[in-house]
Amino acid sequence: GAGVSQSPSNKVTEKGKDVELRCDPISGHTALYWYRQSLGQGLEFLIYFQGNSAPDKSGLPSDRFSAERTGGSVSTLTIQRTQQEDSAVYLCASSAYTSVTGELFFGEGSRLTVL
């Protein structure tokens, strides 16, 4: 696609429910990132996919968080048993690994509100 696409743009859920957030990166981009941005805060790294390599999951805050990337393209971030502190904007970004000056392109984000 023309840019990084994320869905849903807004999600309101009840505490304890599971949610799935989807990211469709720019075609051909092998690197994909998930970040979390809480209100007024910076970017919190969650997970990084690079081609067929094992993902860097070092930023996932708990085992309730997981992410997959199918076929090296679309990624899904899953949050199980959501808590109120999970409320944030979840940002996806992609880049072309082969470029040493690889720019990171961000999606508009998925705003999650846990009631």
Added chain:
Amino acid sequence: GNSVTQMEGPVTLSEEAFLTINCTYTATGYPSLFWYVQYPGEGLQLLLKATKADDKGSNKGFEATYRKETTSFHLEKGSVQVSDSAVYFCALSDLNTGNQFYFGTGTSLTVIP
């Protein structure tokens, strides 16, 4: 390891004032350096970048020079406008770590008329 440290905010300036937002980095290799900007209600977008020492990135009147000797990439603008009000993020990308991006915490800038 790799990390980015940037100036704490928020920063409030009057229109036409000079802006500096400090950014320093730690990297194991030879990173590329970036400034990203997030305007209110919008997603992050690249503002400027530099790929090697002494390179100067520039865009929209903003400049930043890649200083290897001081491991810095400070953002400057000679005369800010109200429309520059945004959050600015310094970042690095290092081939030695698979081109993974590392971001600073962001600096909020408000420009008042």
